């Protein structure tokens with residue numbers, strides 16, 4: 001398959017090897033670096049203004065114009081229109097939340113939450129899968145596969161079923177929230193519960209792929225990230241094409257942050273966006289590789305000359321100390337983020353920052369988010385917990401316009417919410433290993449009452465605790 005306007009290219013400027021879009025690559029065959037999809041923009045009919053995309057809202061009976069990914073197809077034009085895969089992804093909302101803004105200290109500014117949990121499989125992954133499955137079909141893949149903390153597998157299994165390709169799932173045993181496991185199993189994906197964690201699963205799927213002919217849809221697949229760029233197009237669209245000051249996003253495997261950086265870089269180069277927002281990537285303290293590398297060890301993109309020895313030394317330390325990622329935000333329980341270098345590039349392009357937040361703050365933020373708008377799963381709430389910290393330290397100004405990306409639906413991980421809201425004091429600490437030094441801030445304990453009216457009246461009299 002030849003495309004005259006798109007090709008693949010190693011992200012390392014020192015290598016820069018190029019490949020046809022018809023090749024299946026999760027790394028550069030020459031130097032093992034990550035690979036981008038790149039466009040010869042002169043050959044693509046990109047609109048002169050971003051607002052031109054709005055015309056597609058009027059044609060929502062057209063399958064591609066309905067898709068929140070393919071509505072922007074000129075900005076990811078690697079396949080002919082007839083071959084684009086969609087199941088109606090990307091019908092997501094940007095929701096302004098003044099209550100939450102006030103609570104976390106953004107007084108004059110505006111806080112918007114981009115709800116990607118509204119996608120068909122309940123997470124942002126569907127944006128990426130629409131693009132990855134388009135490529136999978138183009139190259140005639142028979143079996144797709146992924147390692148996952150849950151959402152990738154749920155999304156992949158859904159698209160695989162819809163397109164009629166087999167799905168093979170590698171998950172760490174006991175490392176996946178039930179809602180996600182339920183989705184993967186129900187969708188018929190062949191599910192391998194590996195006695196290990198996500199980092200083991202990620203390594204194994206990459207090792208198994210060539211031997212078993214697996215088409216890997218993790219975010220090392222460059223086409224997946226093309227789909228995830230559209231999250232930012234929709235954010236810009238909802239803000240009438242004015243860039244916000246900040247995009248705050250949880251960091252796990254670092255696919256989103258990488259895709260967002262690429263989206264902004266391309267729009268800027270195309271002259272479609274004058275100022276790019278700053279990206280803040282938020283780790284959990286239990287999975288803090290990016291924080292450690294960027295904030296403590298000074299690792300930078302550095303024009304593509306990343307100091308690999310610092311990265312290798314960090315991983316060697318983790319191994320020698322037997323450190324494994326561990327966080328209540330299981331979706332981002334990752335110590336070896338595969339897109340590290342693309343994320344470093346995104347941080348450079350957007351003057352981005354990295355922060356970490358403890359699990360207690362993540363669970364508090366999750367409860368707070370649900371009080372004044374749609375809820376989310378723990379990993380998603382890392383964005384708001386991180387924003388709160390950035391406002392407190394004064395890096396984000398009280399008047400800044402901020403978008404937090406809410407990556408997954410509240411129903412993905414019910415256990416986290418149920419434990420947080422039903423167990424008090426030591427019982428909560430025992431069940432979660434958290435809140436030993438302070439109580440939860442937004443806990444909403446149910447009230448147990450006898451089955452008679454007097455008891456109910458008594459329980460509801462007086463102020464709420």
Ligand code: F0G
Pocket residue numbers: 123147148149150151152153219250251252253254255256257331332377379380407408
């Ligand atoms: N939020 C949610 C809900 C996720 O599922 C993930 C990643 C992230 C954030 C992190 O995004 O990798 O782009 O930095 N989940 C992957 C999975 C790893 O397997 O479902 P990232």
